[in-house]
Structures are given as structure tokens and as C-alpha cells.
Amino acid sequence: MKKLEIRNNHLALRKSWTQEEWKTRNEQLHERVLNYLTSIAKGTLVLSFQSIKGKREVDTQVIHETIIQAPYEFQLAFPRVEGDGKMSAYLVNDSTSWISSAWGIKEPDPKSAEKVKPSAIEVILVPLLGFDLQGQRVGFGKGFYDRFLxxxxxxxxxxxxxxxxxxxxxxxxxxxxxxxxxxxxxxxVYTIH
Structure with a gap:
């Protein structure tokens, strides 16, 4: 299948779910993510993402609230699209303020968060619309994540x-x-070889 077809099919599928179906899928996903992450060392620097409101994406809020606490105690960073169209990562804390991007995504305010080099990030939680068993993904088509990865x-x-x-x-x-x-x-959980 081509990316555009996958993107359109998955967006239509998400719209077809009831609120209860979407909530159940998120709860199941949260459990699998949190179980998987227990094998990763405390203090690991994790880049995650904020969901786009209205797109029925993965609700990452529960994951974020949990992985900064014991037993995980991860450092948490989030992406920000900079003026040059490139994605950067910012380490956040309780005093970080947030700005809404042109896409309606909450991004860390660079005045209240610490920019980190991509090479310092140990784990990245990547948003997607679709994927295949070779580990390839379909996003919204802007290429920000591929350039960052x-x-x-x-x-x-x-x-x-x-x-x-x-x-x-x-x-x-x-x-x-x-x-x-x-x-x-x-x-x-799909492990790609």
C-alpha cells in the first residue's frame, strides 16, 4: 500500500471508533507500553510526543505522568519544530511552560526547557498513523521525525x-x-528484526 492510502484509511478508521473504543485501545496500549518500559534503566532520556487534539492519536498523557515516577524515573523530553522547519528536543520539568504550535500540538517553550542534542536521546516514542512489519511508518507526511531520527x-x-x-x-x-x-x-508488541 502507498503512504497516502494508509494515511487516509487510518484517519477514517479512527473517526469511525466510538469514544469507548478509542479509550479502550488507549488503555490497552498504555499497559503494554508501561510493561515494555520496565526493562529500561532508570534515568533514561526519553523523547515522547504530545497528541494532536481531534486526531484520535495515542493519548500519551498517562504514559508521561507514569514514566517520570518510580520505578521508571525517566528524564522526559518533547519535540519542538523550530523556525527552520527542523525538529529539536527539549528536556522538560515541572516549571516548563508550553506553547501551542501551528498544528495545535503543545511544545515546550525554549525559555523554560533545556535543549538536548539528538545524540543524547536513548529512547524515542514515535507517533504514527500506520506501520508495517519491517518497521516502516506512515506519519502525517512532513518528515520531521525521519530527519530527527x-x-x-x-x-x-x-x-x-x-x-x-x-x-x-x-x-x-x-x-x-x-x-x-x-x-x-x-x-x-511488534519487535522488528
């Missing part, structure tokens, strides 16, 4: 979060597409 350490663990299962194959890949290492969905 290319700057990260090869050892950085790239975990996609999905409320749906995989498609068989994404046909129109680009040379700059970066595959994920793991995808956690509401029904199971």
Missing part, C-alpha cells in the same frame, strides 16, 4: 506507538525513511 545515535531505541495493527507493506518508501525498532500497539 537520522541525527540520533544508532543505539537509540525507536518505539512506534499505534492504536492499530500493521499493514502488510508500505510500498513508497524514501531513502531517508528510518525504520523503527519496536512498535507497540493496543493488541501486541
Amino acid at each position: 537520522a541525527q540520533c545515535s544508532p543505539d537509540c531505541l525507536k518505539i512506534g506507538l499505534s492504536l492499530e495493527g500493521p499493514v502488510e507493506q508500505i510500498d513508497d518508501l524514501h531513502a531517508y525513511d528510518i525504520p523503527l525498532d519496536v512498535v507497540i500497539s493496543s493488541d501486541r
Whole structure:
């Protein structure tokens, strides 16, 4: 399948869910994500994302609130799209203020958060609309994550979060597409080899 078809199909599928279905899928996903992350060392620097309101994305709020506490105690960073169209990462804390982006995504205010180098990030929770069993993903098509992932350490663990299962194959890949290492969905954990 081509990315545009996958994107359109998954957005339509999300719209078709009842609020209860969406909530149940998120609860199942949260449980799998939190179980998976227990194997990762305390203090790990994790880049996560804020959900886009109205797009029925993964609700990451419960994950964020949990992984900064014991037993995880992770450092948490979030992306911000800078003026040059590139994504940067900012380490946040209780005093961080947030700004809404042009896409309606909450981003850390750089005046109240510490910018971190992509190479310092050890785990990235990656948003997606669809994925295949080779670890390729379909996002909203802007390429921010692929450009950012290319700057990260090869050892950085790239975990996609999905409320749906995989498609068989994404046909129109680009040379700059970066595959994920793991995808956690509401029904199971997919380890990419």
C-alpha cells in the first residue's frame, strides 16, 4: 500500500471508533507500553510526543505522568519544530511552560526547557498513523521525525506507538525513511528484526 492510502484509511478508521473504543485501545496500549518500559534503566532520556487534539492519536498523557515516577524515573523530553522547519528536543520539568504550535500540538517553550542534542536521546516514542512489519511508518507526511531520527545515535531505541495493527507493506518508501525498532500497539508488541 502507498503512504497516502494508509494515511487516509487510518484517519477514517479512527473517526469511525466510538469514544469507548478509542479509550479502550488507549488503555490497552498504555499497559503494554508501561510493561515494555520496565526493562529500561532508570534515568533514561526519553523523547515522547504530545497528541494532536481531534486526531484520535495515542493519548500519551498517562504514559508521561507514569514514566517520570518510580520505578521508571525517566528524564522526559518533547519535540519542538523550530523556525527552520527542523525538529529539536527539549528536556522538560515541572516549571516548563508550553506553547501551542501551528498544528495545535503543545511544545515546550525554549525559555523554560533545556535543549538536548539528538545524540543524547536513548529512547524515542514515535507517533504514527500506520506501520508495517519491517518497521516502516506512515506519519502525517512532513518528515520531521525521519530527519530527527537520522541525527540520533544508532543505539537509540525507536518505539512506534499505534492504536492499530500493521499493514502488510508500505510500498513508497524514501531513502531517508528510518525504520523503527519496536512498535507497540493496543493488541501486541511488534519487535522488528
